[in-house]
Amino acid sequence: MKIFKRILSVIVIVVLALGLFAGCNNASTNTAVSESGSIAEIKKRGKIRIGVFGDKYPFGYVDENGEIQGFDVYIARRFAKDLLGDESKVEFVIVDAASRVAFLESNKVDIIMANFTVTDERKQKVDFANPYMKVSLGIVSPESDPITSIEQLKDKKVIVAKGTTAETYLTKNYPEIEQLKFEQYTEIFEALKDGRGDAIINDNTEVIAWAKQNPGFVVGVPTLGDQDVIAPAVKKGNKELLDWINNELARLAEENFIQEAYDATLADIYGEEFKESIVIEGGKLE
Amino acid sequence: MQSLGISILFTGVNMQRLFEGLMVTVRIAFISISIGSLLGIVLGVIWTSKSKWLRSVCRLYLEMFRIIPILVWLFVMYFGVTTALNIDLSGETVSIIVFSLWGAAEMGDIVRGALESLPRHQVDSGKAIGLNPWDLYQYILIPQAVKRMLPGAINLATRMVKTTSLVVLIGVIDVTKVGQQIIERFRVEIPTASFWVYGFVFILYFIICYPLSKISRILENRWNG
Numbered sequence: 001m002k003i004f005k006r007i008l009s010v011i012v013i014v015v016l017a018l019g020l021f022a023g024c025n026n027a028s029t030n031t032a033v034s035e036s037g038s039i040a041e042i043k044k045r046g047k048i049r050i051g052v053f054g055d056k057y058p059f060g061y062v063d064e065n066g067e068i069q070g071f072d073v074y075i076a077r078r079f080a081k082d083l084l085g086d087e088s089k090v091e092f093v094i095v096d097a098a099s100r101v102a103f104l105e106s107n108k109v110d111i112i113m114a115n116f117t118v119t120d121e122r123k124q125k126v127d128f129a130n131p132y133m134k135v136s137l138g139i140v141s142p143e144s145d146p147i148t149s150i151e152q153l154k155d156k157k158v159i160v161a162k163g164t165t166a167e168t169y170l171t172k173n174y175p176e177i178e179q180l181k182f183e184q185y186t187e188i189f190e191a192l193k194d195g196r197g198d199a200i201i202n203d204n205t206e207v208i209a210w211a212k213q214n215p216g217f218v219v220g221v222p223t224l225g226d227q228d229v230i231a232p233a234v235k236k237g238n239k240e241l242l243d244w245i246n247n248e249l250a251r252l253a254e255e256n257f258i259q260e261a262y263d264a265t266l267a268d269i270y271g272e273e274f275k276e277s278i279v280i281e282g283g284k285l286e
Numbered sequence: 287m288q289s290l291g292i293s294i295l296f297t298g299v300n301m302q303r304l305f306e307g308l309m310v311t312v313r314i315a316f317i318s319i320s321i322g323s324l325l326g327i328v329l330g331v332i333w334t335s336k337s338k339w340l341r342s343v344c345r346l347y348l349e350m351f352r353i354i355p356i357l358v359w360l361f362v363m364y365f366g367v368t369t370a371l372n373i374d375l376s377g378e379t380v381s382i383i384v385f386s387l388w389g390a391a392e393m394g395d396i397v398r399g400a401l402e403s404l405p406r407h408q409v410d411s412g413k414a415i416g417l418n419p420w421d422l423y424q425y426i427l428i429p430q431a432v433k434r435m436l437p438g439a440i441n442l443a444t445r446m447v448k449t450t451s452l453v454v455l456i457g458v459i460d461v462t463k464v465g466q467q468i469i470e471r472f473r474v475e476i477p478t479a480s481f482w483v484y485g486f487v488f489i490l491y492f493i494i495c496y497p498l499s500k501i502s503r504i505l506e507n508r509w510n511g
Contacts, residue, residue: 054459055470062467064298094463099361099455106365108457186477213474269474 037110037238039083047091048083050076051109054094058269059115068092072113074261075132079111079232082248101125104235111241112233119228127236129245130283131229132258137166138204138277139221140192140211147199148220153177159188159197166201169225192217204277208270222277229285246283253282291478295486300468307464308490314381314460315447315494321382322389322446323439329390330397330431331423344394351391357452359384364456377458381450389446396438400431433509440502444495461487 042048052072053060060070073092080090093109100116103109104126117135118128141147147156159180160166170177180197182188189210192200200207204222211217234241252258258279263272270278295301333344351359364380375383404427412422454463465487469479 054463055467057470057473061471062303063471064300064468066299066303093457094459095457096455099365099457102361102365103457106369108365209474 037107037235037241039240039244042110042241043084046084047089048080048111049091049093049109050079051093051095051100051103051112051114052076053097053114056115058265060113062094068094069265071133071261071265072115074265075258076111076113078252078257078261079245079248082251083244100233104233107235110234111245115230116233117228118231122233125236126233127238127242128231128233129242130249131231131280131285132249132283133230133278134227134280134285135230135278136204136227137169137201137224138207138219139199139201139224140207140217140219141199142192142195143216143218145198146218146220150174150221150224153199156198157196159191159200161185161188161202164202165225166203170201173225189214204274205270208274208277212269212271219274222274227285229280249283256281291476291482294468294472294476294479294482297472303464303468304461304486304490307459307461308494310378310458311447311450311460311462312494314378314385314450314453314458315443317382318385318389319443319446321386322393325386325390326393327397327428329394330401333394333398334401344398348391348395351388356384356388356449357455359388360452360456377453377456380456381453381458385446385450389442392442393439396435396442397431399438400435401427403434404430433506436502436506440498443498447494447498448491461490 052068052070054062054068056070058070060068060072063069076092077087077090081087084090093103095103095109095112095114097114100112100114101122104112112126115133116122116128118131122128139147139150139153147153153174154177157178157180158170159182160170162181162183167179167181170179180191182191185202185206188200188202191197193214199220201224204219204224208219208222211219232245234245249258258281259275262275262279266278267275295304329344329347332340335341360381363384364375364377368375368380408426408430409422412426417425450460451462453460459467465483469483472479
């Protein structure tokens with residue numbers, strides 16, 4: 001009897017807790033319809049709030065002087081300048097990968113520009129503007145024995161990190177290529193240096209940056225596999241701001257601004273030659 | 287350029303930022319521990335009441351904090367409740383509220399345990415010399431209970447200090463997050479950055495938590511002596 005009572009009380013508690021939870025969720029979606037985040041409101045506030053990363057170098061990071069910098073941040077500052085007339089009229093909110101959607105949904109930020117990759121799942125929760133950057137896989141190999149197409153890897157050993165897009169891509173599309181798998185990013189690079197494999201397949205931004213730091217290695221294939229794009233996101237239904245961003249990206253294309261942002265923030269890390277593999281100008285993928 | 291990893295701590299204003307982050311951690315932790323302890327004592331006393339109804343309310347309150355992860359509480363409060371009530375609270379305020387409520391729940395249970403562990407004759411003797419309930423608690427039960435709840439309370443306090451690292455998920459930049467930012471910034475230039483930065487963060491947490499256990503040991507010794 002006692003046990004029965006205890007079980008019952010636990011059930012009651014859980015139900016109550018869930019109720020509380022659900023209640024909050026409903027409430028947040030109900031108020032969502034209000035016009036906050038509209039351009040008029042941003043102008044009235046005098047500041048646009050943009051969510052960026054604080055720890056994703058070189059896209060959104062805090063430099064040694066405590067200033068927020070990076071590719072995403074550079075573009076965000078320009079948005080503030082063109083919307084409010086001054087690039088300092090932006091309040092950067094440092095967000096975490098896991099809470100990006102929540103910051104938008106609860107009106108804590110107007111735009112998320114935290115290297116937000118467009119996915120179908122996310123599209124159901126937020127509205128993505130046109131993209132400004134693309135990512136895909138890349139292949140890095142020693143300069144002495146460069147790999148310039150995936151076909152060359154047929155009877156070779158390729159190094160990948162476990163649980164990455166690269167691993168999934170290879171297993172699905174090239175099951176015949178032998179994979180050498182490691183847990184950590186640092187391990188895959190050590191393995192290539194030691195000659196335990198012939199090439200690494202990983203996110204192209206990662207391999208390009210690494211090859212630039214490590215002479216003797218070359219990125220023979222800068223883009224491979226499915227291409228993902230990165231775009232600013234606004235709260236679901238905020239069409240006014242979404243249209244403004246899309247027009248802004250189109251306008252900025254006239255002066256090649258995204259490329260300028262690349263030169264200012266990424267060129268040192270990735271090198272001039274990979275600009276084409278990373279930036280999207282005018283919000284349109286060719 | 288490969289430079290010595292430890293230099294990362296002294297580059298730019300990194301050290302200052304780590305200490306600013308530490309202040310955020312300390313502020314959230316200590317305000318919450320103070321509020322939580324006070325509320326917890328009140329809760330603990332109510333919990334020992336004879337009313338079954340009151341006791342189950344206390345129990346429900348505690349279980350809500352035990353069953354639902356603190357992270358979820360932070361999310362619900364920061365993104366849900368503030369939006370629902372249309373109030374604008376900073377991440378730090380929300381953190382202090384959640385941690386205080388959690389502290390109160392756990393502290394209440396510790397106080398209840400300590401009070402209930404006191405021999406029944408303490409209550410009876412107090413009543414026999416004509417103390418009213420207020421005096422009974424103030425002069426007899428609470429002082430004795432405090433001694434018994436000290437180890438549990440210190441344990442809770444250090445747990446709260448450490449759990450504050452969750453607040454980054456609602457946008458509060460605490461010492462752990464500052465550490466991560468520094469590591470990521472220098473990831474390419476200084477691959478050993480994480481060792482030095484996290485090592486330093488470890489020392490900072492130790493500096494906060496160690497005095498707590500030290501105080502508890504000193505107090506226990508003094509009260510036993």
